Amino acid sequence: MENFKQVPKATLHRYPIYLKALRKLKSEGIERVMSRELAEYVAIESTTIRRDFSFLGNLGKQGYGYNVNDLIRVFSEQLGMNFDEKIILIGCGNLGKALLNYNQWNHVVGEIVCAFDLAPEKVTGTSVPVYSMDEFALRKPEGCRIAILCISKDIQKTVDFLVDNGIFGIVSFASEHFTVPEHIIVKQIDVVSSIQELVFEANSVSENEGVKSNA
Amino acid sequence: MENFKQVPKATLHRYPIYLKALRKLKSEGIERVMSRELAEYVAIESTTIRRDFSFLGNLGKQGYGYNVNDLIRVFSEQLGMNFDEKIILIGCGNLGKALLNYNQWNHVVGEIVCAFDLAPEKVTGTSVPVYSMDEFALRKPEGCRIAILCISKDIQKTVDFLVDNGIFGIVSFASEHFTVPEHIIVKQIDVVSSIQELVFEANSVSENEGVKSNA
DNA sequence: ATCATCTTGTGAATTTGAAAACAAGTTCAG
C-alpha cells in the first residue's frame, strides 16, 4: 500500500498461499518460522519466499527467522487487507447459497454483506438479506468494491451492469466467457477448467516425469 | 498425448481459456477465427496464442486463420480430453451438493459418477449415488483418477486416503492447507484466496497504473 | 492467372521469474 516497488505478478499470486499457511501455523501456536521450514510446508523454494517477503520490507532477522504474527500483520497492512471488505454476491442458486452459508469469511477478508437475485422472494434460509437486482443502486453497500458472481445466464449484461455501478473486482463462478474494461480485475473460478488443466498436465507429464505439486 | 514437445506450464494454463472461448464462438455459429481476433477476445497477445497453438501442430492456415471446430477437436484429442473422465466428489455439504447439481459437466470433461460422505443417509436430492466413505474401495468407479474435495475437516487424512487409493488429481475447495506426494497434481479453488489476490492486485496497481484484465 | 494483402509459425531478442551463492547481521552456548 505504501511504496510498492513493482511487486511481480507471480509474487502477488503467492501471497495468499503464504498467508494461509501462516494462519495455520499461528493456530498451532507456532510463533517463529524460518524460510526453509515454510518452504517445505508450501512447496516453494526458500529463496523465492525470502525474495517475495523482501518486497514488503525487512521482515526477518538473520539467525532467527520470521515472527509469524508480525508477518501476518505486515501482510494485512501493507497489502491493504483491512478485514472488512464489503462484498456482495450476485445469484442465489445452489452455489450462491452454499457460499453464503460458508462461515469462514470473518476476519479473513471481510464479509458478504448482502446478495442479489432476480427472484429474491424464492431464496430462503440465508443469513444475509437478498434483494432484487432492480434495487441494486439503492441497496449496494457503501464502499463495496467486490462482487462474487454465481449466475449462469446474462453474464455479460450483468458484468457490464456491475462495472457501471462502481464494482472493480469480480470473482466469477460463471462458466461462460465475458470481457471487461482494462481497469477491472477478474478472478475466474471454474471447476471444469481446473479439471481440464489437471488432465492436460497429467497427460503431458506422463511423457517426461518430474513435477512438484502441492497445496 | 502423442509427441508432446515439452509444453510450457504457462501454456498449459491457458489451454482451458482458449477452449472455453472457442466453444463460445462455436455456439455463436462462428467457424473461422484469426489469432488477432481471439487475442482481443481473451486478452492474450496474438503472438502468444499462435505459439501456444503451435505446440499442438500446424493448426492454422496462412492468410486464413483457424477453423474453430478443428481447433476444438485437436485440443480434445491431443490433450487427452476424452470427455468421459470418471470423477468422484468427496463431501456433500452445501457446496458439494451445489456442484453435484451443476448441470454443465457433460461433454466437457466427463461427469461426476458418484459422491462420498461421512453421513450419506442425510444427503438428499442428488442426481448421483452417495456412498459412505467406508465403502470407498468397493464403490470407487473403474478408471477413476480425479476427485473433487468439498470437506472442511480432516483434510490431510482424507487426502492421504485418496492418494493411497489411486487418485492422482485433486481439485480442492477445502480452505485448509495440506501436502501431497510429488506425483500428485492439485488444483486449489479458494474464494477467500481469490479475493485476497484481487485486493492485493488492486492495491498494487493503484500505485502504478496499467494492467490488462480479462476473463 | 496474377498480384496485393493477409495471417500463420518460428528463429532471435527481450523481458520476466527462479535459483544459487554469499556477505552481513543475529543468536546462543559456554
Added chain:
DNA sequence: CTGAACTTGTTTTCAAATTCACAAGATGAT
C-alpha cells in the same frame, strides 16, 4: 564477552516465458 553456527536479504547467474520481426504460404479481387 567471544565465537561458532544460523538465517536473512541481495547480488549474480541461470532458466522460462513473452514479444518482435519476418519468411513462407494462402486468399480473393480483378
